[in-house]
Amino acid sequence: MSGNSSPPLAVSIGEPAGIGPEILLTAWSARKALALPAFYVLGDTELLAARARRVGLDVPIRETTPESAAEAFSAALPVVPLENRLSDVPGAPSPANATGVIEAIRRGVQDVLCGRAAGLVTCPIAKKPLYDAGFEHPGHTEYLGHLAEQATGQPANAVMMLAGPELRTVPVTVHQALETVAGSLNQETIERTGEIVARDLATRFAIPSPRLAVAGLNPHAGEGGAMGRQEIEIIAPAVRALRAAGINAFGPLPADTMFHAAARKNYDAALCMYHDQALIPVKTLAFDETVNVTLGLPFIRTSPDHGTAFDIAGKGIARPDSLVAAIRLARLLADNERKQTP
Numbered sequence: 001m002s003g004n005s006s007p008p009l010a011v012s013i014g015e016p017a018g019i020g021p022e023i024l025l026t027a028w029s030a031r032k033a034l035a036l037p038a039f040y041v042l043g044d045t046e047l048l049a050a051r052a053r054r055v056g057l058d059v060p061i062r063e064t065t066p067e068s069a070a071e072a073f074s075a076a077l078p079v080v081p082l083e084n085r086l087s088d089v090p091g092a093p094s095p096a097n098a099t100g101v102i103e104a105i106r107r108g109v110q111d112v113l114c115g116r117a118a119g120l121v122t123c124p125i126a127k128k129p130l131y132d133a134g135f136e137h138p139g140h141t142e143y144l145g146h147l148a149e150q151a152t153g154q155p156a157n158a159v160m161m162l163a164g165p166e167l168r169t170v171p172v173t174v175h176q177a178l179e180t181v182a183g184s185l186n187q188e189t190i191e192r193t194g195e196i197v198a199r200d201l202a203t204r205f206a207i208p209s210p211r212l213a214v215a216g217l218n219p220h221a222g223e224g225g226a227m228g229r230q231e232i233e234i235i236a237p238a239v240r241a242l243r244a245a246g247i248n249a250f251g252p253l254p255a256d257t258m259f260h261a262a263a264r265k266n267y268d269a270a271l272c273m274y275h276d277q278a279l280i281p282v283k284t285l286a287f288d289e290t291v292n293v294t295l296g297l298p299f300i301r302t303s304p305d306h307g308t309a310f311d312i313a314g315k316g317i318a319r320p321d322s323l324v325a326a327i328r329l330a331r332l333l334a335d336n337e338r339k340q341t342p
């Protein structure tokens with residue numbers, strides 16, 4: 001790597017029993033046709049070789065270091081081996097793999113923070129086997145925030161955004177039971193989320209004055225308080241505070257009518273009050289092209305929008321499109337950031 005060139009992207013292998021290993025192999029196989037930027041996998045060489053045989057892909061795999069990965073990329077899939085081994089049993093997740101799955105994410109963060117990688121792309125994890133092995137974070141987003149805080153000593157507010165070609169959405173509350181959502185929504189969290197989204201859209205996505213549409217929580221955004229008071233007591237004050245801070249936020253809007261084609265033209269991102277309010281529209285519009293991006297971190301992180309797809313793992317039919325979009329977006333965000341660095 002020359003002194004001025006940016007390092008490659010790091011990709012954590014994710015759940016080994018899912019489709020992560022095979023979409024990595026498929027994406028690498030299409031690297032030339034798709035003009036993919038260089039990446040390396042934090043994973044297990046034997047697992048990847050076994051999955052390649054299983055799905056009938058002839059992929060040369062080379063164990064390497066982050067520093068040598070970009071050079072290796074055109075001829076072989078570069079793999080930086082983990083200390084913990086992973087087994088190839090498609091469709092059958094096991095807590096025995098949890099240590100390696102978590103190691104890959106942790107090492108990816110270290111590589112990005114040390115400048116060995118330009119950004120981190122994560123392949124999907126299944127949360128349950130990790131929880132069964134004692135993992136204490138709801139998902140990547142929260143774990144990455146924790147790792148960022150450990151590394152920098154500063155509070156990190158990791159914010160999930162799903163970014164598709166026609167729609168970006170942000171869940172203000174994320175991985176929590178629906179019955180707890182109303183009780184945990186508060187003005188401060190909505191404001192802080194809006195500030196991070198506005199800042200990162202401006203700096204990382206090069207959208208100078210982002211427009212944020214803010215959803216209500218209740219049917220018809222509460223119908224003037226008749227169907228719930230969170231809009232009056234929490235969401236509208238948060239929107240006013242965001243506007244007072246110079247952010248072009250508006251709402252609360254009825255969530256059922258804010259995602260149609262004409263409405264989407266009015267904003268750059270929609271702040272939604274809970275997970276499925278945000279993720280259903282964007283995954284429905286463009287499941288194969290949407291990317292999960294974490295905002296608010298001191299590094300770039302993207303991921304495909306889909307999960308581990310255990311039902312098709314090992315069959316060789318998983319589409320690599322969302323992973324490809326995640327790799328491309330991570331490269332674009334890293335390049336935008338480099339342009340802004342004096």
Ligand SMILES: NC(=O)c1ccc[n+]([C@@H]2O[C@H](COP(=O)([O-])OP(=O)(O)OC[C@H]3O[C@@H](n4cnc5c(N)ncnc54)[C@H](O)[C@@H]3O)[C@@H](O)[C@H]2O)c1
Nearest residue numbers: 123124125126127303305306307308309311312318319320
């Ligand atoms: N980024 C992540 O780590 C992430 C994201 C979402 C879900 N998950 C996890 O994944 C697990 C399974 O979740 P799920 O079943 O709700 O969603 P899923 O996205 O894994 O699967 C939903 C449906 O879409 C299909 N599908 C998904 N990706 C595909 C692809 N690339 N090509 C073709 N078909 C594809 C699957 O076969 C399945 O029928 C859960 O444990 C969840 O927590 C992880």
Ligand SMILES: N[C@H](C(=O)O)[C@H](O)COP(=O)(O)O
Nearest residue numbers: 139140141142279292303305
């Ligand atoms: N909520 C995400 C989704 O459904 O797409 C998914 O669970 C991934 O979240 P993390 O990136 O935090 O693991």
